[in-house]
Structures are given as C-alpha cells and as structure tokens.
Amino acid sequence: MRKAFEFGIIGCGDIATDLARVIGMTPGVRISSCADPDETRLSAFARRFAVKAAYSDSRELMEKERPGALFVGVPHHLHYPLVMRALDLGHNVLCEKPLAITMDRACELCAAARRKNLRLGVNYQYRYDRNAHTLIMMCREGVLGAISHCRCNMPWHRGPDYFASGAWRARKSEAGGGALLTQASHWIDIALEAMASPPVAAMGMTARRRFTDIEVEDLGMGTVECENGALLNVTGAMTVTPHQRVTIEVYGERGSAIYTGPDDFPPASKLRLLGVKKKRYAMPFPGLFSLQRNLIGFSRWVRDGTHYDNEAERSLRVLATVLALYRSAESGRRESIE
Numbered sequence: 001m002r003k004a005f006e007f008g009i010i011g012c013g014d015i016a017t018d019l020a021r022v023i024g025m026t027p028g029v030r031i032s033s034c035a036d037p038d039e040t041r042l043s044a045f046a047r048r049f050a051v052k053a054a055y056s057d058s059r060e061l062m063e064k065e066r067p068g069a070l071f072v073g074v075p076h077h078l079h080y081p082l083v084m085r086a087l088d089l090g091h092n093v094l095c096e097k098p099l100a101i102t103m104d105r106a107c108e109l110c111a112a113a114r115r116k117n118l119r120l121g122v123n124y125q126y127r128y129d130r131n132a133h134t135l136i137m138m139c140r141e142g143v144l145g146a147i148s149h150c151r152c153n154m155p156w157h158r159g160p161d162y163f164a165s166g167a168w169r170a171r172k173s174e175a176g177g178g179a180l181l182t183q184a185s186h187w188i189d190i191a192l193e194a195m196a197s198p199p200v201a202a203m204g205m206t207a208r209r210r211f212t213d214i215e216v217e218d219l220g221m222g223t224v225e226c227e228n229g230a231l232l233n234v235t236g237a238m239t240v241t242p243h244q245r246v247t248i249e250v251y252g253e254r255g256s257a258i259y260t261g262p263d264d265f266p267p268a269s270k271l272r273l274l275g276v277k278k279k280r281y282a283m284p285f286p287g288l289f290s291l292q293r294n295l296i297g298f299s300r301w302v303r304d305g306t307h308y309d310n311e312a313e314r315s316l317r318v319l320a321t322v323l324a325l326y327r328s329a330e331s332g333r334r335e336s337i338e
C-alpha cells in the first residue's frame, strides 16, 4: 500500500480546520505538520488533529519538513510571500483563493512554480461540486447551444463575528476586497467556465450596506462581457437576511440551466435544465463533497500527474475579472480584463 500523502498546514484558522476535518475522513491523506504564529490556535489545532510537528514560525516548518505539499490558508496579503518562500524551498503548494491580491503577484507565483517544476493549486473546490461539474461539462459540450447570458447571484449573510474573528477580512490592504473577491469569486469562476468564452471587459459597483466600519465591500455587482459578446451579470453580497443559496442561471439558444449551490442545510447542490436533457458525467475523483474531491484531485496531480482543474494558472482569469470589476467601481468606466 502507498504511503499516505502528507500535508503541512500553514495557518491554523477557519478553513484549515475545515480542511483538517476533511483530511481526517479521507483515506490516503494525512497532516504531518502545522504552523501558525497564534500560539492558541496552533496548539488547539495540533491537539485536535493530533499533529506532532507544530511550529509557531512557518519558515521553520518549510525548512525542516518535507510533506507532499503545503496547504496555505492565511490572510490574502500573506499568500504571495508565503507561497513564494515555499516554492523557493521546493514545496508543492495548495493555496487558498485568491492566489494573490494583484495580478502581477499571482502571475509571478505561477511563473515561479513553472520554473521550478512544482505543483501550485488554488482551492476553488466548487469546481468539483457534482452539479457545478455537470453544468460546466454541458456548457463545454455546447448542449445549451450558444450562451447569450448568465446571472450569478450570491445572496449570503455574514454576522458581525465574521469580521470580529478575523480583522484582516475588513482591511483592503490585507484582504484585497470583500464579497466579490473573498466569496463570490468561487461562483464567478464557475460562471466564467460555463460561458465558455474569455471575459474581456467589466463594469462594476461596490457598496457597504450592512457593515459600515469595514474598508472592503459587503455588496458588489457588475456585468462582465465575454469575447463572443455574451454577458455575465454578477452579484456578491454578505448583506442578505436570511442567508440564501447561490444561483447561477445560464441561458443558451437551445435551453437554460439553473444551478443552485450547496449549503450547510440542505448540503447538496441542484441543477435544473429547461429545454434540454440533463447529461450524466462521472466525477473525475472520488469523494462525498467538493472539498474532499478537490483534495484528492490535488494530491493525485502532485503524485501521479493526473489532470487537475484547479492549477494556479486557471485561477488567474477569475482574479483578473474581479480586479477589473473593482477598477471599474473606482473609475466609473468600463475596464478591460487583462
């Protein structure tokens, strides 16, 4: 039997805890080390997930440990320096989204991974949601016909504890953005994949409607134009009461697809087709839900070189789109997507 694929965890906060729970229920993967400068979080994480090698300095972990890959789950502005250091030291990395908060830095990380022949993935796990995968495959195969437009709506709720438990999330210099970048980018990524034509221009607006003492937006809206003229309308909100599920509506010349995202309850996503028949596709990786499939997909990509959808380079498109929406919100003009 093969040795388990080991992850070193950099940052023992909310997402690392979710990921560690998933690792705990996934055969063939384990956590071998962890790091966090917050001693309370570090020791609670190490105790809960029985990790012996716990470091308060992530540089020390990177220098001493040789796991199959590092998982980087830290505030957004730290992705670039920590991932670059990890690559310099020869580690494969699964980084949380966004890869960086500027395009230059995200491109630099992709180039560094390529140069060093290392694997760099970004945790856009919903690409491995069963119905999101079906939607993407059907659009890719042209089942809906030419897409005229798509509406991507994220009507989410966040309470005051969201910013209180992570002050970085409210700061522009650390988070890089709010609802559009931090949460809605998951769904914009899937919508862009369904559009099947590269995004070329964006017009956006942002607002603070519920949280007045934050620097990032809690509501962002905009329209993205694709190369073939199709339009994508996006809304990313953390202002909605009660919390509701994401919808992605894709309208094609032969039929329409209405995707409803997963949530804590009910957990499963849904996909309704109008005018065309739903097709069935085997999931590329086993697993009960998207985070688990993404983890398995990433570890197989590192070990066996099998195809993996969340290679870092593939996350550049959604980052460029969201940053163009922000530029447009500031300039009041239509901005091109580079």
Ligand SMILES: NC(=O)c1ccc[n+]([C@@H]2O[C@H](COP(=O)([O-])OP(=O)(O)OC[C@H]3O[C@@H](n4cnc5c(N)ncnc54)[C@H](O)[C@@H]3O)[C@@H](O)[C@H]2O)c1
Binding pocket: 010, 011, 012, 013, 014, 015, 016, 035, 036, 037, 038, 041, 058, 072, 073, 074, 075, 076, 078, 096, 097, 098, 123, 124, 125, 165, 166, 182
């Ligand atoms: N994929 C998803 O569904 C999903 C969900 C939630 C968050 N995220 C992403 O995960 C990342 C972290 O978000 P979070 O909500 O877990 O934040 P968090 O604030 O809960 O955790 C971040 C942790 O990083 C630690 N940290 C800070 N500097 C560090 C360093 N130099 N070395 C090691 N650790 C350091 C902090 O002490 C903290 O424990 C962000 O990129 C966020 O967008 C992704």
